[in-house]
Amino acid sequence: MLLGGMFMNDQETTISELKQKVLEFRKKRGWTGMENPKDAALSLVLEAAELLEHFQWKTGAEVKREARLYGPVCDELADVIWWVLVVADSMNIDVSKAFEKKLAKNKEKWPEHLFSKEKTLEERDRAYYRIKAKHRGGHPLAGGEEDR
Ligand SMILES: [Mg+2]
Known part of the structure; x- marks a missing residue:
């Protein structure tokens, strides 16, 4: 593990660089070439569940206050991102493009005007539902919208 300050950060890192790091890690362990997007998606959900475990029986405020949970939450969030990148790689998805679309x-x-601060909570709730x-x-697969 690198020392603090030597890690990449969000401002200086591209998704492509993260994809490359995941690929490199997997290549060095012989884990490439057998990508199955279904298993990767399943792993993504399992990691999301691990993330959720840190919130179980606590309020969001309690989790934010509990400094001992910060590291474990970071780890699970990184695991989720890891599998997002594996799914994307196995299906040749450009994450940034997918995100922007x-x-x-x-x-x-979700039209902004329906959720503006001028609306009451009731109006916003009604619009939401x-x-x-x-x-x-x-x-x-029912047909209609073209995604590619
Ligand atoms: Mg994990």
Whole structure:
């Protein structure tokens, strides 16, 4: 493990560099060439569950206050990102492009004006649930929207 200050940080690191580090780690252990996006996605969810374990039986505020949980939460978050990158690699997905496209969809799905501070909590709740209900039930294999 590197000493503090020698680690990469969000400001100076690209997703491509992280992908490269994951790939290098996996190559050195002979873990490449057998990528299965289903297993990687499953691993992603398992790591997300490990992250959640640190929150079990606590409020969010309690977790934030508990300094001993910071490191373990960082570790599990890194594990989740790890598997995000493996899924992306195994399906040849450009994470930044996927993120930007989804952000654009989210902006359209969740119009700012419906959630502005001028709205009451009740109005915002109603808009939230109306949008949730409207988007529920679709499936990408049912036809319609082209994602590629
Ligand atoms: Mg883990």
